[in-house]
Amino acid sequence: MSVDIEALQHWDEKIRELASAYGLDCYPQEFEVCDHNEMIGYMAYSGMPSHYPHWSYGKSFEKTKTLYDHGATGLPYEMVINSDPCLAYLMGDNSVCLNVLTIAHVYGHNDFFKNNFTFSPTRAEFTLSRFKSQAERVRSYVEDPSIGIEKIERVIDAAHALSMQCQRNLAIKKLSPDQQEQRAYEAALPRKDPNQAIHRSEEYVEPDVRKTPLEPDPDLLLFIRDHNPFMTAWEMDLLTIVHEEAQYFIPQIETKIMNEGWASYWHYQIMSNLDLPQDLRLEFMVNHNQVLQPHPGSLNPYHLGFTIWNEIYHRIEGDERPDHRKVTEGRDALYHARESERDRSFLRRFLDEKLIRKLGMFEYASKKGDYVVTEVADEAGWEEIKQTLINSVGMASTPVIKVEDADHEGNRTLLLKHYFDGRELQLEYAEKTLAYAYQLWGRTVVLDTIVSGKQTLLLYNDEGLSTRKPG
Amino acid sequence: MGSVFRPKREAPADRSASDRLRHREKVRSSIRDNIADIIADESIIGRSGDRVVKVPIRGIKEFRFIYGDNTPQVGEGAGDEVERGDVVGRKPRPGRGQPGEGGEQAGVDYYETDVSLEELINIMFEDLDLPDLERKQLASIESLRLTKRKGYRQVGLRVRLDRRRTMLTKIKRELALKRGRSADAPVDEDQRSPFHKSDLRYRHRTTEVHRESNAVVLCIMDTSGSMDTVKKYLARSFFFLLFQFVSRRYESVEVVFIAHDIEAREVTEEEFFTKGESGGTFVSSGYRKALDVISDRYHPDLWNIYAFHCSDGDNFGSDTPSAIAAARELCEVSNLFGYGEIKPRGAGYYGSSLLETFRKIDTDNFQTVLIERKEDVWPSFKAFLGRDREEVA
Numbered sequence: 001m002s003v004d005i006e007a008l009q010h011w012d013e014k015i016r017e018l019a020s021a022y023g024l025d026c027y028p029q030e031f032e033v034c035d036h037n038e039m040i041g042y043m044a045y046s047g048m049p050s051h052y053p054h055w056s057y058g059k060s061f062e063k064t065k066t067l068y069d070h071g072a073t074g075l076p077y078e079m080v081i082n083s084d085p086c087l088a089y090l091m092g093d094n095s096v097c098l099n100v101l102t103i104a105h106v107y108g109h110n111d112f113f114k115n116n117f118t119f120s121p122t123r124a125e126f127t128l129s130r131f132k133s134q135a136e137r138v139r140s141y142v143e144d145p146s147i148g149i150e151k152i153e154r155v156i157d158a159a160h161a162l163s164m165q166c167q168r169n170l171a172i173k174k175l176s177p178d179q180q181e182q183r184a185y186e187a188a189l190p191r192k193d194p195n196q197a198i199h200r201s202e203e204y205v206e207p208d209v210r211k212t213p214l215e216p217d218p219d220l221l222l223f224i225r226d227h228n229p230f231m232t233a234w235e236m237d238l239l240t241i242v243h244e245e246a247q248y249f250i251p252q253i254e255t256k257i258m259n260e261g262w263a264s265y266w267h268y269q270i271m272s273n274l275d276l277p278q279d280l281r282l283e284f285m286v287n288h289n290q291v292l293q294p295h296p297g298s299l300n301p302y303h304l305g306f307t308i309w310n311e312i313y314h315r316i317e318g319d320e321r322p323d324h325r326k327v328t329e330g331r332d333a334l335y336h337a338r339e340s341e342r343d344r345s346f347l348r349r350f351l352d353e354k355l356i357r358k359l360g361m362f363e364y365a366s367k368k369g370d371y372v373v374t375e376v377a378d379e380a381g382w383e384e385i386k387q388t389l390i391n392s393v394g395m396a397s398t399p400v401i402k403v404e405d406a407d408h409e410g411n412r413t414l415l416l417k418h419y420f421d422g423r424e425l426q427l428e429y430a431e432k433t434l435a436y437a438y439q440l441w442g443r444t445v446v447l448d449t450i451v452s453g454k455q456t457l458l459l460y461n462d463e464g465l466s467t468r469k470p471g
Numbered sequence: 472m473g474s475v476f477r478p479k480r481e482a483p484a485d486r487s488a489s490d491r492l493r494h495r496e497k498v499r500s501s502i503r504d505n506i507a508d509i510i511a512d513e514s515i516i517g518r519s520g521d522r523v524v525k526v527p528i529r530g531i532k533e534f535r536f537i538y539g540d541n542t543p544q545v546g547e548g549a550g551d552e553v554e555r556g557d558v559v560g561r562k563p564r565p566g567r568g569q570p571g572e573g574g575e576q577a578g579v580d581y582y583e584t585d586v587s588l589e590e591l592i593n594i595m596f597e598d599l600d601l602p603d604l605e606r607k608q609l610a611s612i613e614s615l616r617l618t619k620r621k622g623y624r625q626v627g628l629r630v631r632l633d634r635r636r637t638m639l640t641k642i643k644r645e646l647a648l649k650r651g652r653s654a655d656a657p658v659d660e661d662q663r664s665p666f667h668k669s670d671l672r673y674r675h676r677t678t679e680v681h682r683e684s685n686a687v688v689l690c691i692m693d694t695s696g697s698m699d700t701v702k703k704y705l706a707r708s709f710f711f712l713l714f715q716f717v718s719r720r721y722e723s724v725e726v727v728f729i730a731h732d733i734e735a736r737e738v739t740e741e742e743f744f745t746k747g748e749s750g751g752t753f754v755s756s757g758y759r760k761a762l763d764v765i766s767d768r769y770h771p772d773l774w775n776i777y778a779f780h781c782s783d784g785d786n787f788g789s790d791t792p793s794a795i796a797a798a799r800e801l802c803e804v805s806n807l808f809g810y811g812e813i814k815p816r817g818a819g820y821y822g823s824s825l826l827e828t829f830r831k832i833d834t835d836n837f838q839t840v841l842i843e844r845k846e847d848v849w850p851s852f853k854a855f856l857g858r859d860r861e862e863v864a
Contacts (some may be wrong), residue, residue, distance in 0.1 A: 005476050012474050029474040041487050055497055055534055058490030085475075149493070161534050296548035297559060304547065362553050364560075365543040371554050371560035374543060381555075389545040399536045422540045433536035 011100045023234040026300040028085035047081040052138035078102040083127035086110040108263030118251035122168040134241045158436035159242035165220040168395045180214040181432040216402035254394040261305015343393045356382045418449035434460040520676040627673025636672035686775040691757045693782035695732040702813045706781035708848045735760035753790045758797030776805035784812045784824040802834045809838045
């Protein structure tokens with residue numbers, strides 16, 4: 001393998017000039033050149049240079065490697081992590097053109113990480129050190145003769161199962177228990193009545209502030225950590241570590257379409273205006289079309305995002321001859337959306353009937369073992385398709401389950417509630433996941449959900465799963 | 472400030488190695504948990520070790536709360552080609568899915584992995600965990616060999632004198648002597664330097680203990696009319712396990728197939744499992760034949776003998792005393808001798824059972840097992856090798 005680092009540096013120089021001319025605002029960038037084996041290794045650990053050990057990453061590695069070795073799948077051209085400085089990997093085996101394209105693409109992601117609102121609570125400057133410290137802590141527990149790998153795996157297995165049950169929008173600040181109590185008292189106060197003199201005053205009802213949690217808590221792992229008195233320090237630390245990792249990845253899950261579309265939009269702009277020699281230009285077009293080709297029957301987030309970003313720009317610029325003022329306005333619209341949207345709001349705002357028709361979208365559902373088309377992109381169907389899509393992107397594909405009560409029926413049973421939106425849980429998975437919740441909580445766990453259209457309590461204790469009618 | 476480009480590090484550590492190892496251990500333990508089911512599967516019996524078998528793996532999925540089947544999805548790229556009600560795909564079904572796929576999908580409760588038969592059998596025998604038994608039953612025979620060369624000595628037999636090495640030592644000694652003399656000392660070119668006793672070098676040999684490791688597996692089976700295909704299949708599974716187990720412990724293993732009804736014959740493997748016979752049963756005839764084969768070809772001092780007899784328990788009453796006598800003799804010459812009674816459930820318990828009869832034999836290396844279903848094969852096999860003398864049912 002020979003990588004022409006100088007050539008890459010030469011192109012990187014030009015790409016950065018263009019990127020800043022376009023107004024992209026990036027963290028300092030670092031590239032690491034690796035081979036395909038290392039790439040598979042980084043993929044298994046979400047690109048992190050250091051990460052705590054767990055067998056599931058070994059499984060992920062084996063799976064990717066098997067698929068890659070059998071030619072069933074290629075490897076991503078690039079891998080970028082949300083850190084400051086931004087860290088990205090290039091594969092030395094790839095052609096110069098592909099690596100130049102990747103560099104341009106990486107600057108798009110870099111700008112997005114730095115400026116999109118969902119990423120601001122992730123504290124990118126601490127990403128690498130945080131993952132490193134977590135890895136070191138877990139390793140120290142593994143090496144501790146009184147703990148060891150088996151116990152660690154048991155806790156991490158359970159924590160992984162629950163880690164996605166956490167707050168989705170990190171921009172909304174979670175109230176502390178004291179603040180929640182304050183809010184409960186404020187809410188209990190009688191409403192301001194301008195005609196107080198002639199009305200009988202409302203009776204003041206003392207709010208019940210003994211309930212735990214006062215307001216439903218979306219962070220299952222943290223709640224269990226803080227309210228199971230039998231947790232040891234290392235168990236609590238493991239739950240914290242797994243929770244922090246989930247929180248770190250949520251912005252990426254929540255902005256997949258926007259983020260990939262944004263990076264693709266800018267790599268296209270940059271590459272088109274880079275003075276590429278003829279052969280590189282042709283190769284670029286081939287690669288670009290490969291990345292952005294629609295996947296008939298499913299969704300390619302690169303293609304969908306790229307199409308919408310182009311649409312946002314062209315709506316303002318119009319089809320007329322380039323007008324300098326319009327260009328600036330169009331860019332402003334792009335930057336504004338890039339900063340203040342996430343996938344769901346992005347689709348809600350910008351995905352309209354015209355685009356849905358253009359993309360040839362359709363909705364399908366399973367019926368007796370077949371996938372059957374339920375809606376197509378016409379006047380009657382496009383809104384339904386849009387809604388279904390919004391409900392399946394990012395964290396919307398994970399059920400919302402919150403802690404309602406830590407002392408349900410007065411016997412320290414943990415009551416969880418599934419916030420039903422028309423989609424029922426997969427029951428086998430629900431059972432196994434409840435078993436993990438029971439393991440961590442140490443007492444009975446009850447999940448309030450809908451099964452076959454009826455409200456049902458799924459109860460998990462040492463006898464396994466049982467169901468109960470509510471009430 | 473320019474961006475930083477870091478070239479590939481020289482010796483990258485294989486960072487996922489330990490996590491892969493843990494994952495593989497999990498796969499192995501999952502296989503171990505389900506070994507009885509896997510062993511009972513017909514596709515495994517009678518295969519050579521380099522074949523790859525697909526083994527369903529349970530219990531290493533990562534569960535989360537997910538939505539069920541009733542969730543609609545959106546696809547793109549259809550244009551005007553699709554109408555409402557068109558079928559666009561088929562759900563993968565368990566057992567019929569693509570190998571290696573399905574691990575992430577809800578509703579498919581296992582995925583398959585490829586394991587070589589060799590590895591599978593290793594896992595099986597890990598499960599056995601039989602240290603005591605190995606010492607006692609699998610003792611091997613020692614014999615002496617005198618062939619190993621081991622360096623050179625200054626003393627030894629005249630015939631083993633190594634002339635070349637002796638000469639070399641002598642030349643070395645002469646050179647050392649010359650160098651040791653002062654430069655102005657008179658040099659006598661004609662001076663002879665004779666061989667010295669310390670110049671002599673002899674080839675040295677050591678005696679080495681070599682463990683004889685030959686074993687023979689005697690498969691004795693009742694092939695009378697009452698042994699149908701199901702019973703033969705169960706017997707075959709058992710013989711297969713026995714052969715695999717024995718061949719894992721000895722350098723060379725031979726197998727002898729003895730089929731019997733009223734008379735016993737030594738047959739080929741194919742005849743053994745396929746040819747149906749008719750007529751009654753004299754169990755003793757099979758044992759006598761085995762004893763003959765042993766005294767002809769496999770002397771107990773040189774061979775480790777494993778004998779196993781499968782029958783459905785049907786025997787002529789008059790033959791029973793001589794069967795017991797023959798079984799006792801077999802116990803004396805073999806490392807392990809076993810009797811497996813195969814009575815598939817629902818086959819009707821007409822004839823007698825030999826299990827009761829063989830209770831009378833109480834030597835340590837005799838074991839009886841009862842096999843009713845294919846799931847019993849593995850536990851029976853474990854009981855056969857284990858010292859636990861309780862009957863497995």
